[in-house]
Amino acid sequence: MNKRRIDIAKKKKTGKWLKLIIKVFTLVILLTLAIGIFYFYNTYGKILIKLQKEAKLLVHSSTEEIFKSSQTSLVYDNDGKLITSLKGVKDVYYIEYKDIPPVLLNAIIVTEDKKFFSHGGIDYLANIRAAIALIKNKGEITQGASTITQQLARNVFLTHDVTYERKAKEIFIAQELEKIYTKDQIMEFYINNIYYANGHYGILAAADGYFGKGINELSLSQIAFLCAIPNNPNLYNPVTNLNRTIERRDRILKQMYENGKINLIDYRHAIKEPISINRQEEQKNNYVETFVYHSAIKALMKGEGFEFRNQFIDEEDKKAYDKAYKELYYSYQNKLYTGGYRIYTSIDLDKQKLLQESVDKALEKFTEKNEEGIYQLQGAAVCIDNDTGRVVAIIGGRSQEYVGYTLNRAYQSYRQPGSAIKPLIVYTPAFERGYRLDSLVIDEPIKNGPKNSGGSYVGEMKLQRAIELSKNTIAWKLFEELTPKLGLSYLLKMDFQKIVDDDYYLAASLGGLTIGTSPLEMTAAYGALVNDGYYREPTCIVKITDAAGKILVDDTIDEEQVYQTGASRMVTEALTGVIKNGTAKGFELSNTISAGKTGTTDNRRDGWFVGYTPYYTTGVWVGYDMPKTVEGLKGASYPAVIWHSYMEQIHQPGMNRSFIKYEE
Secondary structure (H helix, E strand, C coil): CHHHHHHHHHHHHHHHHHHHHHHHHHHHHHHHHHHHHHHHHHHHHHHHHHHHHHHHHHHHCCCHHHHCCCECEEEECCCCCEEEEECCCCCCCCCCHHHCCHHHHHHHHHHHCCCCCCCCCCCHHHHHHHHHHHHHCCCCCCCCCCCHHHHHHHHHHCCCCCCHHHHHHHHHHHHHHHHHCCHHHHHHHHHHHCECCCCCECHHHHHHHHHCCCHHHCCHHHHHHHHCCCCCCCCCCCCCCHHHHHHHHHHHHHHHHHCCCCCHHHHHHHHHCCCCCCCCCCCCCCHHHHHHHHHHHHHHHHHCCCCCCCCCCCHHHHHHHHHHHHHHHHHHHHHHCCECCEEEECCCHHHHHHHHHHHHHHCCCCCCECCCCCECEEEEEEEEECCCCCEEEEECCCCCCCCCCCCCHHHHCCECCHHHHHHHHHHHHHHHCCCCCCCEEEECCCCCCCCCCCCCCCEEEEHHHHHHCCCHHHHHHHHHHHCHHHHHHHHHHCCCCCCCHHHCCHHHHHCCCCCCECHHHHHHHHHHHHCCCEEECCCCEEEEECCCCCEEECCCCCEEECCCHHHHHHHHHHHHHHHHHCCCCCCCCCCCCCEEEEEECHHHCEEEEEEECCCEEEEEEEEECCCCCCCCCCCCCHHHHHHHHHHHHHCCCCCCCCCCCCCC
16 A cells, blocks of 8 residues: 555655656747747848838739849940940830730749749749758758749849849748739739840840740740740840750740640640741840940959859869859849949950951951851950950951851950960079069970970070070970979969869960960969069959949959069069060060060960050960961961050050069
């Protein structure tokens, strides 16, 4: 009996402890939850409430007109004169909901937002699935969760930057849009505002731009093809990635069939239909415009905090960077058409004309063209103002009658630089490490090494003379002493984009780079030499404002010292000798002192001349787009002729500054 009472007492006591533990545990959970709610509110809650209020004000102050028009971006030259305007075409091509073909609506809904007509702007299950995928993939976005309404909110009211604030505001805007506009209106706005790449906004602009047809003239296959583009206009750009666009077209058609929107016969017929693009709205972007747009996009990306890189841990790191770069680049490329930017540049249209004429005249006897009507022998040139480091003229190829976009070789093409690379990775670094112009070096044959141009060797000589005559043996031995890793590190500091692992060999000392360099990179690097070793990014952007005058990119010039001042001044003196007594003899300027370096690649496939005065630095490249031998081509032939013709015209009597002498 006593034992039973004891057991009962023990059970009661255990029960009391268990209840107490449960109460304490519950209290801890509630306290943790309360602290979490308090923390969330103080950390995010106030921000979210603020974003919700902003979204409500933004949407409720909007009218239908905001979805039917775009703001023109304007570009100005160095004198404030209008160069060009960049405007989207969504206000020209606009289709009302009642005129939208049902097959187009079905294609969009099936692929973009199956619950469009039932949700209130947000698909919560899709967001949960996307969040789970985000966690599983360690932060990589592998599936979207944006409804059509959210996409409309992002395209019209927001940017494409990936932040929780932007995503939250997108959700709030989408919810507000659903409150004041009907589903038909939202779909109409969406179809007319979505971006189809290459400057085409809205389905009508895309239909006309890619097929030269009205929307009702398109086949099922063509409609699905166009619907493939907006998901990722960079990846599915029909001009650059036609096969990918067709692959996505096929997936869309399959989804339409599986969802009962088309029958099997129509599906099979559409899948087999070949796609032939007939671009109607392709406009020619000249070399100034393409470079201005590129520079403006990069400036806006930089303003948003994007960190540009040219070195990576491994291939995966590079892929991740390239993906982030392309996504943000595309978003600002998109905004250029509608953002109403005011882009002020350093471009001097008079100098642009003179540089273009110099390129054209020097190469005029080469009349051979390819199938597209483009001259096969090409040239590119860049001129930089040494006071600011900004580009004042940029030529991406020869002038000719050609409808459409042509490659801007000045910044988009990369070629081996030949001996023009020597001052950047050999001579100036060597001067930083004790060599002087009168240092004695030995020009002699090197086993398994390079030969000199002309095949002659002179034995002992001063380094100054070796530079003037561009002796390959001397550059090779100095580079070996410096090491390729050290020599190429200077290029990386100056943002050369195409330095790869296979470049870290002695052949780089003679310009033997795997991919090569661009005329823009070379000109900017030589600009660092004349600027006492301080490198400045080669942009033409002075300032960017929005339509209301708010400064988005200000007038600042960032500099980074890449070379020591003394070494830069020393190499400048050496390069004046190249023009006076060396491989570029005979190309001295009448009104000012100048320095420069020739470059010729194996088998005369590329010719370079990069030179500077105290006022301007100009770099010139000549060669075929598909490398092949050019009879008579070398740095001191067509490239030097172009350089001299242009620089002679822009340097007037009285421009008598001198290079600063180095001091021992």
